[in-house]
Amino acid sequence: xxxxxxxxxxxxxxxxxxxxxxxxxxxxxxxxxxxxxxxxxxxxxxxxxxxxxxxxxxxxxxxxxxxxxxxxxxxxxxxxxxxxxxxxxxxxxxxxxxxxxxxxxxxxxxxxxxxxxxxxxxxxxxxxxxxxxxxxxxxxxxxxxxxxxxxxxxxxxxxxxxxxxxxxxxxxxxxxxxxxxxxxxxxxxxxxxxxxxxxxxxxxxxxxxxxxxxxxxxxxxxxxxxxxxxxxxxxxxxxxxxxxxxxxxxxxxxxxxxxxxxxxxxxxxxxxxxxxxxxxxxxxxxxxxxxxxxxxxxxxxxxxxxxxxxxxxxxxx
Amino acid sequence: xxxxxxxxxxxxxxxxxxxxxxxxxxxxxxxxxxxxxxxxxxxxxxxxxxxxxxxxxxxxxxxxxxxxxxxxxxxxxxxxxxxxxxxxxxxxxxxxxxxxxxxxxxxxxxxxxxxxxxxxxxxxxxxxxxxxxxxxxxxxxxxxxxxxxxxxxxxxxxxxxxxxxxxxxxxxxxxxxxxxxxxxxxxxxxxxxxxxxxxxxxxxxxxxxxxxxxxxxxxxxxxxxxxxxxxxxxxxxxxxxxxxxxxxxxxxxxxxxxxxxxxxxxxxxxxxxxxxxxxxxxxxxxxxxxxxxxxxxxxxxxxxxxxxxxxxxxxxxxxxxxxxxxx
Amino acid sequence: xxxxxxxxxxxxxxxxxxxxxxxxxxxxxxxxxxxxxxxxxxxxxxxxxxxxxxxxxxxxxxxxxxxxxxxxxxxxxxxxxxxxxxxxxxxxxxxxxxxxxxxxxxxxxxxxxxxxxxxxxxxxxxxxxxxxxxxxxxxxxxxxxxxxxxxxxxxxxxxxxxxxxxxxxxxxxxxxxxxxxxxxxxxxxxxxxxxxxxxxxxxxxxxxxxxxxxxxxxxxxxxxxxxxxxxxxxxxxxxxxxxxxxxxxxxxxxxxxxxxxxxxxxxxxxxxxxxxxxxxxxxxxxxxxxxxxxxxxxxxxxxxxxxxxxxxxxxxxxxxxxxx
Numbered sequence: 001x002x003x004x005x006x007x008x009x010x011x012x013x014x015x016x017x018x019x020x021x022x023x024x025x026x027x028x029x030x031x032x033x034x035x036x037x038x039x040x041x042x043x044x045x046x047x048x049x050x051x052x053x054x055x056x057x058x059x060x061x062x063x064x065x066x067x068x069x070x071x072x073x074x075x076x077x078x079x080x081x082x083x084x085x086x087x088x089x090x091x092x093x094x095x096x097x098x099x100x101x102x103x104x105x106x107x108x109x110x111x112x113x114x115x116x117x118x119x120x121x122x123x124x125x126x127x128x129x130x131x132x133x134x135x136x137x138x139x140x141x142x143x144x145x146x147x148x149x150x151x152x153x154x155x156x157x158x159x160x161x162x163x164x165x166x167x168x169x170x171x172x173x174x175x176x177x178x179x180x181x182x183x184x185x186x187x188x189x190x191x192x193x194x195x196x197x198x199x200x201x202x203x204x205x206x207x208x209x210x211x212x213x214x215x216x217x218x219x220x221x222x223x224x225x226x227x228x229x230x231x232x233x234x235x236x237x238x239x240x241x242x243x244x245x246x247x248x249x250x251x252x253x254x255x256x257x258x259x260x261x262x263x264x265x266x267x268x269x270x271x272x273x274x275x276x277x278x279x280x281x282x283x284x285x286x287x288x289x290x291x292x293x294x295x296x297x298x299x300x301x302x303x304x305x306x307x308x309x310x311x312x313x314x315x316x317x
Numbered sequence: 318x319x320x321x322x323x324x325x326x327x328x329x330x331x332x333x334x335x336x337x338x339x340x341x342x343x344x345x346x347x348x349x350x351x352x353x354x355x356x357x358x359x360x361x362x363x364x365x366x367x368x369x370x371x372x373x374x375x376x377x378x379x380x381x382x383x384x385x386x387x388x389x390x391x392x393x394x395x396x397x398x399x400x401x402x403x404x405x406x407x408x409x410x411x412x413x414x415x416x417x418x419x420x421x422x423x424x425x426x427x428x429x430x431x432x433x434x435x436x437x438x439x440x441x442x443x444x445x446x447x448x449x450x451x452x453x454x455x456x457x458x459x460x461x462x463x464x465x466x467x468x469x470x471x472x473x474x475x476x477x478x479x480x481x482x483x484x485x486x487x488x489x490x491x492x493x494x495x496x497x498x499x500x501x502x503x504x505x506x507x508x509x510x511x512x513x514x515x516x517x518x519x520x521x522x523x524x525x526x527x528x529x530x531x532x533x534x535x536x537x538x539x540x541x542x543x544x545x546x547x548x549x550x551x552x553x554x555x556x557x558x559x560x561x562x563x564x565x566x567x568x569x570x571x572x573x574x575x576x577x578x579x580x581x582x583x584x585x586x587x588x589x590x591x592x593x594x595x596x597x598x599x600x601x602x603x604x605x606x607x608x609x610x611x612x613x614x615x616x617x618x619x620x621x622x623x624x625x626x627x628x629x630x631x632x633x634x635x636x637x638x639x640x641x642x643x644x
Numbered sequence: 645x646x647x648x649x650x651x652x653x654x655x656x657x658x659x660x661x662x663x664x665x666x667x668x669x670x671x672x673x674x675x676x677x678x679x680x681x682x683x684x685x686x687x688x689x690x691x692x693x694x695x696x697x698x699x700x701x702x703x704x705x706x707x708x709x710x711x712x713x714x715x716x717x718x719x720x721x722x723x724x725x726x727x728x729x730x731x732x733x734x735x736x737x738x739x740x741x742x743x744x745x746x747x748x749x750x751x752x753x754x755x756x757x758x759x760x761x762x763x764x765x766x767x768x769x770x771x772x773x774x775x776x777x778x779x780x781x782x783x784x785x786x787x788x789x790x791x792x793x794x795x796x797x798x799x800x801x802x803x804x805x806x807x808x809x810x811x812x813x814x815x816x817x818x819x820x821x822x823x824x825x826x827x828x829x830x831x832x833x834x835x836x837x838x839x840x841x842x843x844x845x846x847x848x849x850x851x852x853x854x855x856x857x858x859x860x861x862x863x864x865x866x867x868x869x870x871x872x873x874x875x876x877x878x879x880x881x882x883x884x885x886x887x888x889x890x891x892x893x894x895x896x897x898x899x900x901x902x903x904x905x906x907x908x909x910x911x912x913x914x915x916x917x918x919x920x921x922x923x924x925x926x927x928x929x930x931x932x933x934x935x936x937x938x939x940x941x942x943x944x945x946x947x948x949x950x951x952x953x954x955x956x957x958x959x960x961x962x963x964x965x966x967x968x
Contacts, residue, residue, distance in 0.1 A: 037398050045391050067765070119949045120904065122710070122765070123897050126890060127949075130942025138935040142477020142507060144410060157416050234386075236412050240478055243385050247769055260763045285395040291353060291382050292780035299773020306762045306770075354882035359785045382780065477935055506934040510883040513873070517690045521928035524683040525675065541789055541879040549689070549800065549876075550682065569790035569878075 011257035012269050014308060018301075019276045026283035033286045038279075040159055043167045044233075046278040048075070050171045050271060051226040052245050053252040054178055055107075055219030057270045059121070060253055061182075062215045063195030063262025064208075069125040070110060071249055073132025074223035075242030078102040079230055080136045083145040083237035092149040099231065100224040106132060107220015111213035129246060136239040145237040156232025166229045171271075174222065178267045187211070196263030251302050252277055346595035347377035347396050348431065348588065349406045351479070352384045352510075356563060357537045357584050358407070360644045361432070364588030371612055372596045377401060384476050384510065386413035397421050397428075403595035405444065407432035411480045414438050427598040431591040432584075433481035434625075441598055442624050444591045446582040447631040449481070453488030455631050456559065456580045457497075460531050463557050463577050466497050468530035471522040472505035473515050473543050475536025482535050485561070489533070503529075508539050515542025516549075523550050534560025540579070544570030564634050564642040571639050578635045585644055587628050590617065594626055656900035656952070660915040664922050671926035678929050685806055691921045692810050692876065693718070693869040697892045698899075698913045699821055700865030703858045705896055706825075707838045708905025709764040711859065713753060714866050714892060715885030716775035721745040721870035722880045723779065725795070726788035729874070735794035742871035743864045749775070750863015754856040772889075780882065789879040799875035810872045817865065822910055834858060838905025894945050895920050920944065 027034040052071045059066040082098035090098065106128070113124040158165045182188035194201035194208045202208055223242070230241045254260060255277070256270035280301075281294050348365050350358035362378045369376035377396070381388035386409045394417050396404045404421065408414055408430055418439045421428040431444040446452075460470065472489075474482050486505050493500045506522065508515035515534070519542060523529050534543040540562035547558045548570070557577040558570060563584070570576040593610050597603075604619040604626060618627050634642065671678040697714050704711050721742045728738040757767045799810040825831035833854045836844040845851045874880070897903060898919065899912025923944065924937050 032399065035398065041391075041394055041398055045387075045394070048387075113946065113950070117950050117953045119946070119953065122903060123893075123949065124946070126894060127942045127946035130890075130894070130938040130945070132942075134936065134938030134940075134942060137477055138933065138939060141933070141935065142479075143483070144412065144478070146412065230387075233416060234413050235415065238386065238410065238413070238478065240385070240476075241387065243383065243387075247772070250766075250769060251773075254766055260766050281391070282395055285379060285392055286399060288377060288379060290780075291379060291388075291392070292777055294777075295382060295773040296777025297773075299770040299777075302770040302773075303756065303760070303762065303767065306766060307760050352882075354780050354783060354785045356786050356789075362785075382776075504931075504933055506928070508934070509887075510881070511886060512879060512881050513693070513877055514887070516877060517686075517924075518928065518934055520686045520690070521683075521925055524677055524680065524686055525929040525931070527677055527680075538881060538883070541787075541877065541881070545877055545879075550686075566787070566789050 008257055008264060008266055008269070011265070012272070014305070015255070015257065015269055015272050015276070018305075019272060019279070022276065022280055022283065026286060030287050033283060036162055038282065040162050040164065042275060042278050042282055044164045045282075046274050047164060047166050047171050047229050048226040049245065049248055049252060049278065050167075050274045051174060051222045051229070052242075053249040053256070053270050053274050054174055054267060055222035056249040057253040057256065057258045057265070057267055058178070058191070058215045059219050060250075060258050060260060061195050061262055061265060062191050062212050063198055064114075064212060065121055066114075066195075066212070066215070066262060067121050067125065067250065068110060068216065068219050069122065069246045070106070070128040070132055071219065071223050072242030072245035073129045073136065074103050074106045074220050075227045075230065075245055076136035076239055077106060077132040078224045079227035079237040079241055080140055080145060080239055082227070083147065083231070084139070086147060087145065095149065095152065095231070096228055099228040100221050103224020103227060104217050104221035107217045107223070108213070110220065111216030114216060115209040115213045133240075133242070136242075140239045142239060144234075144239070146235070148231050148235045148237070152232045153235050156229060156234070166232065170225055170229065174225070175267055175271050182267065191215070192263055194263075195261075248277070251298060255302055255305055343373060343375045344402045344596070344599045345375040345377055346403045346592050346599070347379065347401045347405065348591055349389060349392055349396070349404065350378070350380040351389070351407050351409045351433065353378075353380040353382060355538060356566060356644075360563070360584035361588030361591070364583075364585030364590075365592045366588075367585070368589040368592035368596075368612070372593060374592065374596055374599075376592055384409050384479065386410040386478075390414065390417060393417050393428075394420070397424060397426060400424065401426065402599045403427040403429070405429050405431040405591050405595055406435075408435045408480065409433070410478060411435040411438070427595065429594065429598065431594075432587060433479075436623075440624075442594055442604065442626055444587065444594050444626045444628070446584075446587050446628050448625075448627065449484050449488055452561070452580065452631055453485045454492050455633065456485075456533065456561070457489045457492050459578055459580065459633055460533070460557065460559055461497055461500065464530040467499040469501040469503065469526055469528055470531035470533065471503040471519075471526065471529055472533045472535055473519050473522070473539045474505050474507050475538050476509060477507040479536070486535060505535070508536075508542065510536075510538050512538065512542035512545070515539035516546040517542075519543045519546035520550055523547070523552055523556060529556055531557045531559065534558065534562060537562055537566060537581075540566045540570075540576075544573075544575045547575040548573055562634075563644055564639045565644060567634065568639055571634065571636050574636075578633055580631050580633055582628055582631050583642075583644060586613065589613065590626065590628055657909065657912050657915055659948070660899065660912065660919050664915065664919045667919075667922055667926060671930060674930045678926065681806060683925070683929065685802075687918070687921050687925045688806075688811070689808055689876065690925070691917050692808065692814065692872045693888065694892055694895060694917045694921070695814055695914060696817065696865050696869035696872065697888055698895050698917050699817060699910065700862030701892050701896045702899075702901050702908050702910060702913045703821070703834065703861045704764075705901045705903050706834055706905055706908035707855050707858045708841070708903075709757065709855065709858060710893070710903060711753060711764065711768045711862060712889045712893070713768045713772040713775050714862065715888030716772055716779060717746055717749045717753075717863055717866040717885075718870045718873065718888055719779045719880070719884035720749060720775060720782065721867040722873050722884055723782045723788065725870055725874045726791055726880045729791050729795065730788065735798055738795060738874075739798070739871045742874075743867035746867020746870065747860055747864040750860045750866070751856070753863065754859030757859065758852050758856050779884065783880070783882055785882075787879060787881045789881075791874060791878040793878060795871065795875040796878060799872055810875065813868070817868070818910055818914065825908060825910070830854070830857070835906055835908065838907070840906075891920065891941070892917075894941055898945055898948055
């Protein structure tokens with residue numbers, strides 16, 4: 001697929017230029033913006049979105065109209081359920097495992113709905129978004145669940161050389177692993193192949209359904225990791241912690257160059273897009289632009305990048 | 318990634334040079350509401366602006382577009398990074414703010430709460446509109462006066478996660494248990510931020526309980542929905558609507574009789590007091606038991622034990638007095 | 645043509661109808677007030693906006709599109725109507741302004757998708773953000789509340805003491821939509837584009853124009869829903885319309901319209917909306933806390949589609965549709 005790799009590289013360059021332009025613009029307007037704590041702040045607030053967006057990206061990459069609207073619901077519900085398990089007597093050491101396992105399980109339900117029962121992903125995950133998000137609120141009546149073990153809290157708030165622990169320990173390894181797997185392993189090539197053309201992937205013997213099911217489980221597990229980050233960070237489980245993550249993660253994945261039709265794009269772009277979105281929000285707050293403009297600017301940016309995407313190959317052709 | 322890092326490193330160095338040159342001439346006081354774009358917090362902003370002029374500070378008003386604790390925390394963190402000297406917050410979720418308190422302390426910034434508190438967070442002061450106790454009790458006492466001591470009463474609240482709304486509900490429930498044993502309180506229903514959901518829930522409650530006598534709109538965002546539902550169900554006079562609603566929001570419902578009364582304070586005065594408190598903290602002036610605030614007509618009590626500055630008693634708005642208020 | 649209409653009133657519509665009636669029977673047993681005229685009126689009244697938005701989305705889904713920004717279009721149109729009423733405009737002018745603003749926004753949405761060649765789901769996520777900011781900016785932080793009741797007097801008045809007058813308009817809209825879809829070339833083209841876009845293009849259908857038109861129809865109906873919204877609630881707050889899109893998509897899909905396009909069931913959409921509202925209302929009446937409502941909607945959506953899938957594969961045909 002040489003064509004898609006060049007366009008992926010081009011998208012990456014566009015993205016980096018855009019990112020640099022945003023940082024420079026804020027820096028020129030308000031030099032105090034470029035202080036060292038900016039990096040810590042951006043990374044601290046980027047971790048959850050980065051983890052969730054990675055899962056979202058894998059699902060979209062795998063094609064078959066893949067999309068996961070339930071990621072925010074999974075984050076909320078796995079935070080709540082793992083805290084409930086703790087309160088019901090599960091040993092506190094198991095909290096990280098619980099959060100990830102519950103996330104993976106909720107993702108597996110999506111996988112079954114999509115690959116076994118064959119409900120279209122958009123609708124299946126819209127249904128589970130209602131169910132997961134609703135359950136998290138209903139089970140707690142909106143209250144937050146305290147009792148996160150104290151030893152976990154430094155993990156949520158601590159920094160190493162200005163970089164949050166969870167970014168170093170979870171986000172970077174997750175993205176590196178994903179990049180390596182996608183580029184160098186058969187599994188990764190299968191994922192691209194089935195996203196690019198499902199029928200021919202089938203014909204050459206790729207087990208499309210199994211890989212897709214696995215992608216949904218993985219997305220669930222990554223959302224579970226995001227839930228873990230939230231638990232460590234806030235010291236309590238909140239039933240609406242995943243609010244709005246479904247659309248934000250999708251915006252990040254698409255901004256990062258993942259084609260909505262699947263089969264094209266890479267995860268490094270997604271990480272850059274996540275950092276760019278969080279930096280943009282931070283910067284707008286820094287120059288005291290009302291937050292009402294943030295959703296609109298992120299939305300417009302998404303449209304703009306996709307319009308460029310459509311214009312550039314045309315001009316070359 | 319590498320390129321990104323070097324870009325950042327270079328710009329950080331640049332900033333260190335430029336930072337010193339960019340000095341603030343006036344101290345800054347920020348207020349972070351639970352969400353922006355609702356009349357209640359808009360009034361607080363107005364009051365804050367007035368105080369900023371009176372006391373010579375710069376006033377920053379910024380908050381999340383959804384009542385989402387993570388977004389609120391991000392905004393507060395940014396203000397801390399900007400080095401805003403005093404930051405006041407209307408807390409959405411009491412424990413969510415903990416991560417940033419230590420950070421602010423380390424930078425020598427003043428972090429305090431206003432309108433909605435986080436008591437154990439280590440905040441410098443809480444600027445309260447009225448005691449939660451006073452708010453809850455005034456509302457239920459006034460309502461019972463109108464509907465009788467054996468009435469059935471329902472709640473329509475906003476976000477299920479708002480700690481201040483849940484506190485008021487709890488106080489009302491406790492008061493009823495203790496003082497009005499014959500009053501039946503229904504389980505609170507949560508409408509989120511939308512008035513159509515509030516109207517839907519209010520009308521369902523009235524249908525499910527034909528003997529319902531009172532309906533409390535706990536969040537200001539649910540006031541129009543509750544008033545509208547009582548009007549359109551043709552239950553004006555049978556069901557008394559009430560809630561923590563500003564006169565402007567509730568005026569037409571109070572006049573139609575759908576709402577018997579509402580309870581609130583003047584949010585503009587609360588915003589004014591918040592900015593004054595921020596200025597005091599920046600100047601390092603301690604609060605005393607009774608504070609004279611320039612521009613306010615009565616002294617403001619301060620409770621040292623709880624660290625609460627109290628605006629005063631809540632106002633009860635009725636058909637008789639509602640037209641003399643405009644907020 | 646006749647066979648096609650009969651074919652379109654198929655299993656799904658019947659299932660929804662039966663499910664709705666069974667649910668109502670159960671609620672009636674559980675609560676003596678459930679079947680009161682007052683309560684049924686509430687269900688009917690609370691369904692108004694979703695019925696209208698759902699009808700528009702049925703067109704969009706029929707061409708294989710989607711629009712998650714419909715709630716925001718409703719919101720912007722509601723602001724326009726509200727401001728006109730506050731300025732003392734004639735209620736009929738205000739009522740017409742809603743659909744006009746909606747049509748303009750629908751045209752814009754459609755243009756971004758069709759001429760920008762951006763997939764509908766992505767484009768409307770972006771537009772959702774843009775429109776939402778527009779709502780904030782237009783309201784400027786203050787709600788429109790206590791609007792004059794002139795629109796309410798027209799559309800919220802009850803016919804025969806029960807049905808809101810808005811239902812005359814809704815019924816007319818559904819009938820018109822039915823005629824357009826089943827009796828005009830445009831309807832044929834619409835379904836053809838949804839079925840197989842490339843083949844439709846080769847057959848000479850002006851694909852772009854048809855797709856654009858679907859979004860304009862949807863936008864217009866969002867504007868109409870805004871008119872009814874103002875008539876019902878007489879205020880516009882910042883969060884206006886925030887839950888409309890997902891609820892409406894759930895209802896339309898529940899009604900049997902496929903998001904892959906090519907198939908539209910108007911009756912199904914109406915029944916889907918009513919079933920969701922019947923269940924939400926019924927569960928509140930029997931005392932289930934409102935926080936469970938999204939769970940009910942989600943389970944309903946997944947159960948309906950899963951059962952249909954399983955039935956199609958032969959597994960549990962009887963379980964899904966029951967004895968005839």
